[in-house]
Amino acid sequence: MTDVPTASREAAREPAADTLPHRQAKRRNEKAIPMRDTMTAVRLHAPGDLRLDEVPVPEPRSGEVLIKVWRSGICGTDLHIAKGTFPAPNLPLTLGHEFSGTIAALGLNTGSLAVHDNVVVDINIACGQCFFCRRSQKLFCPAVSQLGVHSSGGLAEYVVVPVSNVYVLPQSLSLDAAAYVEPLACAIHGQDRIGIKSGERVLIIGGGPMGLAHIALAKLSGASNVIVSEPDPDRREVAKRLGADNVLSPFDSGFADEVAYMTDGVGPDVVIEAVGSIPTYEAAISLVRRGGRVLAYGAAPQTASMSLRPFDIYSKELTIVGSYAGTYDTWPRAIELLASGRFDPALIVDSVRPLSEAIEAIRGLETDKSIVKVHIQMSSNPS
Structure with a gap:
């Protein structure tokens, strides 16, 4: 069971004008805020x-x-x-x-x-x-x-x-x-798409704002070991503060061996690509375990292409899913998560x-x- 806020079928619908979430009772005859032209x-x-x-x-x-x-x-x-x-x-x-x-x-x-x-x-x-x-x-x-x-x-x-x-x-x-709220709603949608289960081991490639958000959400979903690959040392420190269990630089010698060692030799159950570059996408597919899942989250250039062997997807029985943006119920869930204090954007x-x-x-x-x-x-x- 995940701790990331979920919503009912009704809440997932597009909000109607008279049923917006978190409605605060207000008088409608208040004057507009003064402003310049x-x-x-x-x-x-x-x-x-x-x-x-x-x-x-x-x-x-x-x-x-x-x-x-x-x-x-x-x-x-x-x-x-x-x-x-x-x-x-x-x-x-x-x-x-x-x-x-x-x-x-x-x-x-x-x-x-x-x-x-x-x-x-x-x-x-x-x-x-x-x-x-x-x-x-x-x-x-x-x-x-x-x-x-x-x-x-x-x-x-x-x-x-x-x-x-x-x-x-x-x-x-x-x-x-x-x-x-907006980036957190996007990350929640990605988590919904990949469906992290309690006890799973997750590799997050990229310690930028979205990769960091995925750390906190993966831990809330019950991930037992969140590994973050990030070259910048300052961002690796932020990743630790957000709950990453292990942080690595992708430029370290033996990086792939370290990831394998941290996952008992089989590889991560889930890999989240949060960079959007061809080398990191290729690494995600290479590092995920057999039968594992890859979340294509980072926005690669529109004209970019990569080398991919269909046999690897077939033989490893990989699940690869994309996640573009948050919408519908991910917005009220992001609001709830922030309001509850379980996610602190100040980090x-x-x-x-x-x-x-x-x-x-x-x-x-x-x-x-x-x-x-x-x-x-x-x-x-x-x-």
């Missing part, structure tokens, strides 16, 4: 061309709310988008898909949401009617649009979002911690910088691997 946003104009632009504050239409962003995390996907290795079809684009904030203004038909509600947002906006949406697979919806990828995201002072994607936060969860978020330094922070993450996770602080006052 323009705002600062981190926008990508072309691959490598990031700018701090002054743009109009968007106005919410019917079924939408305007959120005053409190914090926004910088994700590896943001780095790929900025370089042009992850598709972003609509430029200029305001980046940012990991954010928390406060409702600043309401459009019509927004249910019982209220100004000053503290919220996070499921960034995946789908049609709700197609083959995939009817099967609770909206990530595959032909019309799916992701905030910060296809449309304006949360690396800005304000963002407009559909009411159906809004989750109101419980009072026990701070806006600081809530900025980690991962090691840099908080102002909006004025956002572009510098994004570029710095490309070269300084000692930094694990950067949050951009949009304001000193949430309301």
